[in-house]
Amino acid sequence: MGRLSGPLADPSGDAGYADRPERVGFFTDTSVCIGCKACEVACKEWNALPAEDDVLTGMSYDNTGQLGASTYRHVAFVERTVDLGMPGLAGDGGDATEVRWLMSSDVCKHCTHAACLDVCPTGSLIRTEHGTVLVQEDICNGCGYCIPACPYGVIDQRPGDGRAFKCTMCQDRLGVGLQPACATACPTESIRFGPLDELRAEADERLAALHDRGVDDARLYGHDAGDGVGGAGAFFLLLDEPEVYGLPPDPVVTTRDLPSMWRHAAAAALAVAGAVAAAFVGRTSR
Amino acid sequence: MGLRDVLAGWPLVRQLTGTDGLGRGAAARSGRTDAARPRTADADTVTASVCPFCAVGCGQKVWSRDGKVTHVEGDPDSPISRGRLCPKGSSTLSLVTSPSRVTTVRHRRPYGTEWEDLDLDTAVDMIVDRVLDTRRRTWQDTDDQGRYLRRTMGIASLGGATLDNEENYLMKKLYTAMGAIQIENQARI
């Protein structure tokens, strides 16, 4: 119980859920993403998130910029000109080039080992029965510890509110068997939702199919349970290096070394807490 | 709720007595989290509809409560859209509940500099006055070659591509009987 790094088969069991559904997550297959941003709008409509500044960023068609306290889905647009390494058709002696326009809908990774959760002093950030990572708005006190802890820069404080917000994987919908709003809307099934084990198998198949068709650049990201966050609950099929999409190439849970540091402190805290609890129990029985 | 229940609900107690020793899951759940349920569960009605934007014709489900639309989502039963919506379709709730929607009649007098209020019933009567007057003044029975016309060239209309078939039908039927022929819609432009 309570590992903070390395493979972990059952995070919700580890977090004390006796009767628990399968761990669910997102598999975002960017090879079929058409960059429509339905995920962004469906998310905001369902979660009634505030709209943000209307600013043309100049970063291709990405006017969202990044994930944040009011943006739980963010579609990145990457324009690249690729040298095909063969003579071009223009007859000017130059190599042929090809324009590629990559699109990818980013989201909270719902890490198997979530540093945001580990550092949260209030118990606002929890592991849910579905294996996801959730900020509990009624608990969060806006301390902000979680923000630097996230290796992906996902979670943030909402201006004017102060509390931290991020993707909930539509916790309220999961409870009644609905899919998250983004996956429900996604026109091309770029965002797939389901039991994580099934998604991982699907992703392996899809990757093999793309490799068979000569799409050599295709790769999975966040799919490996042995990676620095113990595998992500939201993983991706990318068509280029993660950095190209603005994703860290080798994220590591920032609390990996916490256990040794906190062991003594935790023991002390528990002793105090135990004494307080005993006092209450004693009073009740009186 | 007895005190024991209150106590048992305390995260710390749950943490110490349950299986969530580090207090990062079951023991730390708040009341709000436990009570979380989709707002669609509180709807009075769920209505089958069709997306009003482009012509793909995606199925929509419209949830409403107390006479207000509370959510719009793709209808998974639709063989056209299979429950999916684009960003515009996904924004339908904002469209139909937008605070920017005008909900009262506005009237601008000829040469007026500001909008004025007008009662809906009065507005329709005023429009009827103008239709009949314009029609009378611009009526053509025949042209200069003696050909039969039976029309007015004084009343034009543009619109229809976002309207229902039934609405277009009444428009064309009424305009034609009225003798108005410059009836057009987005399909042209």
Place this chain on the structure above:
Amino acid sequence: MGSNMAEAHPVGFQWVMEAKRKGATVIHVDPRFTRTSAVADLHVPIRAGTDIAFLGGLIHHVLENEAWFTEYVRAYTNAPMLLREDFADTEDLDGLFSGFDPGSGTYDTTSWQYEGGTAPPASGQRDLEQDDAEGSAEEAHEHERGQVAGSGGSPVETWPERDDTMRDPRCVLQVLRRHYARYTPAMVHEICGIPEETFRRVADALVRNSGPDRTSAFCYAVGWTHHTVGVQYIRAASVLQSLLGNIGRPGGGILALRGHASIQGSTDIPTLFDLLPGYIPMPHAHRDEDLASFIESNSGRKGFWGDMDAYTVSLLRAWFGDNATADNDWCFDHLPRLTGDHSSFRTVMDQVDGKVPGYFVIGENPAVGTANARQQRAGLANLEWLVVRDLNMIETATFWKDGPEIETGEMRTEDIGTEVFFLPAAAHTEKDGTFTNTQRLLQWHHKAVEPPGDCRSDLWFYYELGRRIKQRLAGSTDPRDRPLQDLTWDYPVDAHGEPSADAVLREINGSGADGELLPGYTALRNDGSTRCGCWIYCGVYADGVNGSARRRPGGEQDLVAAEWGWAWPMNRRVLYNRASADPSGKPWSERKALIHWDADAGRWTGGDVPDFPVDTAPDYEPPEDARAAEAIGGAEPFVMQADGRAWLHAPAGLADAPIPTHYEPAESPVRNALYGQQANPARQRFDRPDNRLHPEPGTPGAEVFPFVFTTFRVTEHHTAGGMSRWTPYLTELQPEMFLEVSPALAAERGLEHGGWAHVVTARSAIEGRVLVTDRATPLRHGDRVVHQIGVPWHWGPNGLSTGDAANDLLGVALDPNVHIMETKAATCDIRPGRRPRGPALVAFLADRRRAAGLED
């Protein structure tokens, strides 16, 4: 081609992505590299306005390599038909067909007809010639027939001569060969800017994927229709797809991706000047024309248009009820008459000239949404009264207060006499009714809530308008009021006064003598015993069931999903599906089977409703005196055509060409490489001070506007913005007007990424933020480079996200068949920085026009 499907129809595009996942090849031919290109197997950049040259190149490839689907072409197309000896092609006349009259700019199309086949409009034309002195009436009539042809039928009376070996030099196939002889890969390269190797990749992929076992589809949108040769774009695809046998078969076709929830419906049940419901033409003015002669001049003897009399009488009975009798010619004279082009553009120019006092604008926003929007606003400012019905306070309602011309000082609010009524509209969630989607599918949407405040459905508004008008005129003895008095207008209303959309749909479906709802259009009669508001929609309420409201889950049905909604006609999902079987009635292949002839049962059957008389055997040969459906031979799939065949050459019905031909756009930076004739000679032109078009290339002043621009949509907005620019979640995704340019053009003009630039034409100058992108490709044309600028058209001055309107840039030049404007290719200049403001803008534009030698 001509479509950015992933962006403009994202949810429909799921099926393209699914097909791709299953191995389909997706090719995107488009001037711009869009989100569709990004996921296509191949993007082919093409110079805007040259698609006919490209398609012609593909036709050339198919013909020269004998790659056509021989049996399909021989049996199902008019390839074997012989043309008249006096027909002359563009190859003979340097870009003109025979019959052109330079004086009127119109064609006499007689010589385009079959040898031995006479087109019935002869009677109508004779009629016209007798009593019409002016040429415009003839042009108008030509146009009217174009619409009928567009809906599927143009009349051919007698059986023409043909050569089934298709070797006769006058047969259509050989005429096509000569017509397209110079549409070589090299010519495609020169005109379209597409390298020959790329072209060959496309041609090979298309040919490889067509034939008995395979089919290919073309998807298009307004990238094809918004041209002065728009109809010919679609015709070019029709010729190609017919040669390849890709029509009437699963996975084939030419799919129009329409842009509005019910734009198909508003064409079927038209709010269009030249049509009555179901594509029956509006009658033109004559001295003496009765219903019989109207029918005679507009319907063929053979095929389903042969019953136009039944459709028209039933319509008049639906509208005028028992007041329409055989004795009064079914109230045919209650219909007003046309005398030419009364389309939107013509009408707006008449508004500018003070001839049209009243205007209803219903769910449209022409002040930013229509080409030459300045002219549109000038029209609005010169009305007596204007009614605008919309959800938001759109620019069309506020032009008098804060329009661009107020800012420039060209208009003053206190000088504008237009009285404006803004009536708030109900949203789709607040009313019952049907939309017809892009695949002809009627779907009922149910009312969820009551509309707020004064918001009402348009059904309510028109019902109420009609009710009050009828009330006012009840006692009138003026004969001009008779049609309104005779009009049936008794729809049940609910407690809120809302008329029943269900009752209107029942009237559209039609009923028999005893009021029973009709099962389909074959039940319609010409004797007055049936009523039907739109014959092609007849059957939507068959057996008293609202077919449009059927919602059997797709998961419980096959891919055709026939029990979801109702598609006209008769719930058929693939038009002309008789062509999915060979002449003997067997599927061309098992893989592409759809319907087939069941000899034991004596009927057509299969996975779709057969688009054919269901018990007409494949070997049926109609007797000489047969009419309408009985005159359709058993191996003639194109049941709306008067000869039952797909037309490679159109002998009648079109105003500008029987065979698609490349012409340059009305505004182009280059000369036509194929012919001396530069642009479509029959295009509609309006040379007036408020609609100046740029000089032809090579003439003085042309260099003032050296670049090409094309307008486009993005996923995040809708049309002119009335339904998206007021929604925060959409405006944050595409917050500002922008202009897409290539790095090369940016360098040439000193444009800075993220900075401002303004695009200039003789009509106006608009500004936007610059997006410099490698996705924008300069194309080579001969020895010069043609730069193309992408201009989205969603913005206007009102709403949460504001910006200049692209439509201010465009002039009005129209396709002569359908009066649709060219927005997808025009010329311009682009300069760094913001545009001049206020009176300086007016002076700047006058200066630009002077520089180009254009009169003010």
